[in-house]
Amino acid sequence: KAGVTQTPRYLIKTRGQQVTLSCSPISGHRSVSWYQQTPGQGLQFLFEYFSETQRNKGNFPGRFSGRQFSNSRSEMNVSTLELGDSALYLCASSLGSRAEQYFGPGTRLTVT
Amino acid sequence: AQRVTQPEKLLSVFKGAPVELKCNYSYSGSPELFWYVQYSRQRLQLLLRHISRESIKGFTADLNKGETSFHLKKPFAQEEDSAMYYCALTAGGTSYGKLTFGQGTILTVHP
Numbered sequence: 001k002a003g004v005t006q007t008p009r010y011l012i013k014t015r016g017q018q019v020t021l022s023c024s025p026i027s028g029h030r031s032v033s034w035y036q037q038t039p040g041q042g043l044q045f046l047f048e049y050f051s052e053t054q055r056n057k058g059n060f061p062g063r064f065s066g067r068q069f070s071n072s073r074s075e076m077n078v079s080t081l082e083l084g085d086s087a088l089y090l091c092a093s094s095l096g097s098r099a100e101q102y103f104g105p106g107t108r109l110t111v112t
Numbered sequence: 113a114q115r116v117t118q119p120e121k122l123l124s125v126f127k128g129a130p131v132e133l134k135c136n137y138s139y140s141g142s143p144e145l146f147w148y149v150q151y152s153r154q155r156l157q158l159l160l161r162h163i164s165r166e167s168i169k170g171f172t173a174d175l176n177k178g179e180t181s182f183h184l185k186k187p188f189a190q191e192e193d194s195a196m197y198y199c200a201l202t203a204g205g206t207s208y209g210k211l212t213f214g215q216g217t218i219l220t221v222h223p
Contacts, residue, residue: 003155033209042216043198048209055208090156094209098144098202101211103156 001026004093004104012110018079021107025072025093032074033101034066037088046089049074078109086111114139114203118214125189126222133184133217135173135199145182146211147173148198156198159184169193189221 005024013019025032034046045058049068066076072093078085088108092101115138125131137143147159160168162175162182173184182199196218200211 031209033211035211043211043213045210045212050208056206056210058210092211098204100146100158100161101209102158103148105155 001028004091004102006089006091006104006107008107009105010108010110012112013081014112015081015083017081018077019081019109020075020077021089021091021109023074023076023091023093023104025074025091026102029093029095029102030072031094031096031099032068032072033092033094034074034076035090035092036060037090037106038086043090046076081111083111085109114143114201114207114212116199116201116212116214118197118199118217120217121215122218122220124220124222127191128188131186131189131193131219131221133197133199133219135182135184135214137180137182137199137201139180139201139203141204143201143203145173145175146200146202147171147182147184148200148213150196150198152195159197189219191221191223194219194221 007022031050033048035043037043048056052068063079068074088106090106092103094101117136145162149159150156171186196216198216199214
């Protein structure tokens with residue numbers, strides 16, 4: 001099976017812009033979770049989608065949003081970018097809420 | 113709220129020596145615990161989970177509910193074990209899809 005893929009792999013944006021990141025899960029996986037990874041805060045949970053519904057959300061401002069499509073592909077959007085949003089954004093897919101998660105390679109976002 | 117603590121940021125051992133990466137957690141319910149590993153230039157990947165009780169690449173981890181620990185052990189470290197290791201927890205209830213990670217331990221195995 002193909003692994004989790006994320007596009008794009010690298011992005012450079014300017015403060016105030018918005019960005020959309022994409023994640024394609026492993027075939028058959030209906031749960032997609034998103035994480036932000038930074039040197040200071042480590043890996044932090046953003047949100048989780050299952051069958052096009054957001055079931056769980058972490059402690060991030062409303063500028064961070066996401067969605068999931070009927071084919072389980074997911075996107076996350078960050079509006080009004082801030083310098084502090086510079087991070088590696090990881091998505092992970094799984095079969096269910098307490099099953100093991102399989103991670104993508106991440107999208108490296110740099111905000112200047 | 114759940115929390116995972118990995119007290120060692122860096123751990124260095126010599127090849128053939130035993131290695132133990134510590135993980136402590138706080139959660140009042142019954143957690144699922146995992147160890148993830150990230151080798152250089154590779155994606156984060158699952159190493160093992162406590163309910164499977166498997167030994168992967170010679171690593172084992174036992175859940176100690178009394179001490180709320182899930183330490184990762186290997187009797188004889190190899191150079192290829194050098195990587196970043198993360199302990200992670202998922203809770204029950206409405207914690208759908210949420211893994212809570214520790215800060216990670218960088219393991220270096222010297223020849």
